[in-house]
Amino acid sequence: MIRLVLFKELVDHWRDLRSVTGSLVLAVMGPLLLFGLFQIVQNLEKERPLDVPVVGAEQAPHLIQHLVANGVHVLPPPPDPEALVRKGDADMVLVIDDHYAERYKASQLARVRLIVDDSRNESHKNVRRVERILLGYTQGLGALRLMARGVSPQAATPLALEELDLATPQKLAANLLSMVPLFLMLAALVGGMNLAIDSTAGERERGSLEPLLLNPVSRRSLVLGKWLATAFASMIVALLTLVGLTLTIQHLPLEQLGMKVALGPKEAGLILAALLPLTLFGAAVQMLIATFARSFKEAQTYLGLLNLVPMVPAMFLMMGSTQNAWWMYPLPTVAQVTVVVSVLRGDVIPGWQLLVIALSSLLYSALCVVVIERLLGRERIIFGR
Amino acid sequence: MIEIEGLEKRYGAVHAVQGVSFRADDGKITGLLGPNGAGKTTTLRMLSSLVQPDAGRALVDGIDVRREPRQALRRLGMLPDSRGLYPRLTGREHLAYFGGLQGLGAPEIEQRTRELAELLDMTELLDRRVAGFSQGERTKVAIARALVHGPPNIVLDEATNGLDVMSTRAMRTVIRKLADSGCCVLFSSHVMQEVSALCDRIVVFARGKVVSDGTPAELRARTGEDNLENAFVKIIGTDVGLE
Secondary structure, three states: HHHHHHHHHHHHHOOOOHHHEEEEEHHHHHHHHHHHHHHHHHHHHHHOOOEEEOOHHHHHHHHHHHHHHHOOOOEOOOOOOHHHHHOOOOOEEEEEOHHHHHHHOOOOOEEEEEEOOOOHHHHHHHHHHHHHHHHHHHHHHHHHHHHHHHOOHHHHHOOOOOOOOOOOOHHHOOOOOOOHHHHHHHHHHHHOHHHHHOOOOHHOOOOOOOHOOOOOOEEEEHHHHHHHHHHHHHHHHHHHHHHHHHHHHHHHOOOOOOOOOOOHHHHHHHHHHHHHHHHHHHHHHHHHHHOOOOOOOHHHHHHHHHHOOOOOHHHHHHHOOOOHHHHHHHOOOOHHHHHHHHHHHOOOOOEEEEEEHHHHHHHHHHHHHHHHHHOOOHHHHHHHH | EEEEEEEEEEOOOOOEEEEEEEEEEEOEEEEOOOOOOOOHHHEEEHOOOOOOEEEEEEOOOOOOOOOHHHHHOOOEEEEEOOOOOOOOHHHHHHHHHHHHHHOOOOOHHHHHHHHHHHHOOOHHHHEHHHOOOHHHHHHHHHHHHHOOHHHHOEEOOOOOOOHHHHHHHHHHHHHHHHOOOOOEEEEEEEHHHHHHHOOOEEEEEEOOEEEEOHHHHHHHHHHHHOOOOOHHHHHHHOOOOOO
């Protein structure tokens, strides 16, 4: 009887094109999103060429030498420097004052002007680099002049400012990878959501629950069949997402970023072993909630909120990498995040942890099944309120 | 045979069913007539074991529904008040699912499907998905689904609701055939014409009670009315909720 119900629900669900494509899109979306974001991070890292048109370069051959030596690609002067920057054709234009040469020789204040457009984010990095090169030039030149007059350059530089930039691509990549557990858990819950609703609140809403209960079949068989069908749909989506993420991560140039992420078939298998119990438990909870809901729509609202629950442990474990503790394993979602993070880090997962995850999820599922079974004996649930 | 003995059901302050007793014999069509809200559907739900009575009992072929619900349900084919179908399944798949739930094997299901398709004139509905069906077509599938296990006792709650004239006439013929084959048919309706055209015996419900029980001739004699419809109105005391 259980198999009969299971089979019917799966056939019925499989023909529900909209919800099937919906969950398949989700399974593809995670890996694609990860891949796309990685490309963006990589592009950030590629430096824009440091092209700087210079007006009046002939005035300051020594300065130009310094710029070229620091990697600046000096271009000939444009006819209208300001228009060029405003249009975004150049990140900046360096204008050297007409009196630069004579003032420079007389050790007077010589002016240079950097024309920039501060509203263009993409040019900020290059502008800052050129500014630093110019600052370095003026400081070096000043120091030489002081020394020529017998003064220590340190007297004129009270502060030595150093900056250490931590926004390395490794860091960004690590942040992206921490999305992986979240994708996986979402997949383990979303795949069966529609089936959970359709076979409980939906069954009552379309008026097929009463005829169904008029068969000489135990409530338990009906609930078990529906539960297994829901869990199966979730497992398919979770499996597809896991395969997609594994392939994606294997093809990402993590090595170039100096990162080591272990994710081969063996690691994917461990993650799957932690995810499958979640699909079983998730399916049972979704059915329980949907059985209480007064309508299909109401159930969708509740289950939509339920899908947000795993984000909480995921966020916590992402931010503070707390020590793994025993109490995490009997807690669905917390356990899965812990396992996924540990596996990606290359840690060993002891068998007892997976066993605790499986047994605890089965226990909670059994409780849910018993409660749903009881609910299906109540008039208020069978006939609606 | 269906026996209802002193059924009682209260919902808070509402005394929905008050000591209802009647019997439906094999080979006969027994009609339950009464306005909407008279307690017919609640009584049938207690008969189908989905609602627990506060007192009294319902027997199907002598089996107490409350004590042995599954045994009773095997001998009962019921078209309940709600008769939703699965829009993505075909007619044949509905019969296969419910036949399976009734414990039939594949060959039996196939044979019953053929028989019911002929009986209900629904062969062309078997391999189409239910989603686009008309009201009448849906009712046919729902009835076939209720009869797939060949039950000796058949309960139809408002079976002709929403059917057009032709379908209603066809349905009457089917119900008559079922009774003639020896089945006990219990037919509930709030439509006087339906009941008077079809039933061998009529149980009249009003305000949660059975107010009259007998053959059409007996009802006419008891009220002194020649016309069965006038007799009903006289028995119930009003024609509110009847058609």
